[in-house]
Amino acid sequence: MSTPRVRRPRTLTASLAAIVLATEFLVVVLAALVVFGLKSLPAPVALGGGAALLVVMAIAAALSRSRVGIALGWLVQLVLIAAFVVQPAVGVVGLFFGALWTYCMIIGGRIDRRTTNQSERTAP
Template sequence: MAVVSAPRERRRRGAAESLGSIVLVFESIVVFLGGLTVYGLRVLPAGIAPWWGIVGGTVLAVLMIAVSGLLRHRWAMAVGWMLQLLVVLAGLLVPALALVGLIFGAMWAYATIKGASLDRRNARLAAELADSNGD
């Protein structure tokens, strides 16, 4: 006889984690396309094969997707900021990537700062509700 257990309850994600993961996943698509642009324009320094642009864009995109799943950890938020900096620095190769980095960096800042504010507010409201529940 098989024992059927109740499904495991999913962990609740905060606003900062949810918004941050959305930004990183969408940015990963743009970063991959930016790698293709670096390859197509052949803007890497002499002696570096152009296909390294594709490799760089792919690696950065995969890192963004991986970090988006780890945002429950405080260190992953810091890694997200470093990834934003790398995209802005890619603007040294293709200036349009600096603009992309600034736009997504602003969205990342909003997601992490406003999301953390919403998380604190929701925790405070939940605590107030739990305190008043006994009355």
């Protein structure tokens, strides 16, 4: 029998990234419906683009422990902010989530570094 794989503990940054992306997931579903309903884009583009962004968000949340997941999270934020060109209301929501994402990445990283430094000092 093989030994079970031991997962490293999830950092606060990874937890915050997953939380923000999960919350944002619902918002993107609604935003895609708004863009579709207001006919800001053709239906296949609005719904297909929204679905593609949702897939990227799900992958980013699943990989939030790695740099790839965090990078995909940044990409999601940029896409939502760029949506300002198509539908200003979606862009405003994108700005809000972009600010929230930035704050969580800064504060989460700061707390993770502090936790790592404290655990290194207390290690025997």
